[in-house]
Amino acid sequence: MQPTDKTPAVSPRSIPRDQHNVSRKDVSPNALRVLYRLREAGFGAYLVGGAVRDLLVGGHPKDFDVATDATPEQVKQLFRNCRLIGRRFRLAHVVFGREIIEVATFRSNADDGSGDREVHDDGRLLRDNVYGTIEEDAVRRDFTANALYYAIEDFSVRDYVGGFEDVRNKVLRLIGDPETRYREDPVRMLRAVRLAAKLDFEIERDTATPIPALAPLLREAAPARLFEECLKLFLSGHAVASFERLEQHGLLSALFPESAAALKANRSGALRRMVLAGLRNTDQRVANDEPVSPAFLFALLLWPAYCRALMQLQAQGMHAVEAERRAADRVTVHQLDTIALPRRFSLPMQEIWLLQGRFSQRQRKRVFRLLAHPRFRAAFDFLTLRLSASDEHAADVAFWREAQAQPGDALAAQLEAHPAQDDADGEGRAPRKRRRRRRNGGGAGADHADTQEPAGG
The missing domain is CATH 3.30.460.10 (Beta Polymerase, domain 2)
Known part of the structure; x- marks a missing residue:
């Protein structure tokens, strides 16, 4: 310069x-x-x-x-x-x-x-x-x-x-000159937000003014660098403040375009409540020196995009199970254009999403299979977090919380005393034959469709 x-x-x-x-x-x-x-x-x-x-x-x-x-x-x-x-x-x-x-x-x-x-x-x-x-x-x-x-x-x-x-x-x-400095290195806009959030500083007016117009320049930054910047923004103990300042300065749509669009369309504000609740939990874990997972973080930040994509695909007549997998793939692939999310995080992120539909199951084999799943705990924590958006999952949270606390034989006896239908659950699960056909044709190729307000959680 x-x-x-x-x-x-x-x-x-x-x-x-x-x-x-x-x-x-x-x-x-x-x-x-x-x-x-x-x-x-x-x-x-x-x-x-x-x-x-x-x-x-x-x-x-x-x-x-x-x-x-x-x-x-x-x-x-x-x-x-x-x-x-x-x-x-x-x-x-x-x-x-x-x-x-x-x-x-x-x-x-x-x-x-x-x-x-x-x-x-x-x-x-x-x-x-x-x-x-x-x-x-x-x-x-x-x-x-x-x-x-x-x-x-x-x-x-x-x-x-x-x-x-x-x-x-x-x-x-x-x-x-702020515009010149941001053009030199667009990531400086994220650094401004991150430092203001961390220090509880105000971004000076001339420093803040060019940011919304220059936010698209972040697409020129290396996706791997933006991934590292996201970790600094959200895993340093100031995630809520960082998120709110990203919104304030027009940077959220540059980092997470599909999630930002979903949040804007969600008139009830349920999706935003859930995201903020999850970020508050993240800040608390950092403050308590507890581990935080990038996979869970990105599952949270991209959940609004996933909900919207899922609703769009189902509106096209796609079966729920197929729509879930295609929505997960689509959101992940599109996000990679901006942020290089490593597979060691993107795959667990998708598992957290896809396990959500299985929490309504009560069949004995499926219950024990889900409890043994390596992502069960993260997926259950995510389900619990969804209560901040809607209380419709309260019964599932209560059941699985009790299931974890019970000895295996007691849980088995309870399930056998109240047998559930083993064909399709409340999420519209497909029979085995349809699931097999889905695996052969899965992907993220469906186009976006105009939709109504995305689901709140």
Whole structure:
């Protein structure tokens, strides 16, 4: 990015130790080792970015990054436990067991031809390895809150673009012309939403204004990168706030176009209630340091799209069982155009959906078969979550909750005392012959159809 008239003027400011709350005792000892060794070797070195920002707001950073005037090759000479990575941004990783301290060389906006920079015709920055001074490095960072540097020689915080005041005022502001910065890297729009959700900051007006119009640029980002960004958005303990801000800034339809369309068409709001309830549960699990599953997360986020696709296929006269499988395939394949959802998550996601129709079954063999299914627990949790959209599943939830608590022989006796019909259940299940024909012709080839309001859960 070349500087524009909207690029803040560099105004160096040093905030002394008695005017900020960043303390060495809250910094990773390994990051301090890197900082001190670089300083001892005669290089400038600073803790930078998110760690400084988070410490200023009283947070507990997980990652500690270092910025220096040493080149990656010079860093590697100082640390035997160092490896160089990256093509777009050349970086040094200093490895201490399971902790990695990322060391980046100060970068410059101006390219005199001596460095390595490549810009796409549409403004996307493909490679940026032109080194510069700390002042130049501060200006080329994304948000002012991320352009703060902690100096170990005097324990001050160095601010060049007004980031210290923005952090105090809980404002997220892009450095430079927002449209230019978003075109350089469209994923910055997601970073703005994620950081605002995480920090409970407001996105500054000029920073927020271009986002809805530029949201389609996310289709130019690598689907694998968008998958990783989704994990950061929804599995870091701020899923509800992230979802609401994605809606607010017009980004939900760029990430999950079919789910966004289904939510918009769902006039009762049942689908949205379910999604938000699931995201609240996810945030609670993160807060309790409990495991969270990307498969379950995407089953939740894409459930509105699945419900709508299922209703469309059934409206065309397709049998329920076939429609379920085709809807699952269709939604998954279409979503892969935007987000590279790995099969190790997409397949369990589909199983969670497809098992929902089996919870209405009460035949003895089917009950025990479902209880033994490896996805039973996730599917049952999903069924329970559907109660936030509609109470029509309350009886099924009660039955399966009791079934899990009973000894096998007691459950068998109960089922035998109240035998169920073994032909077709309440979901319209097909007999075995029809299921066999379905497996030969399954797929996701059906076209979309105009539909009424999608089912609420």
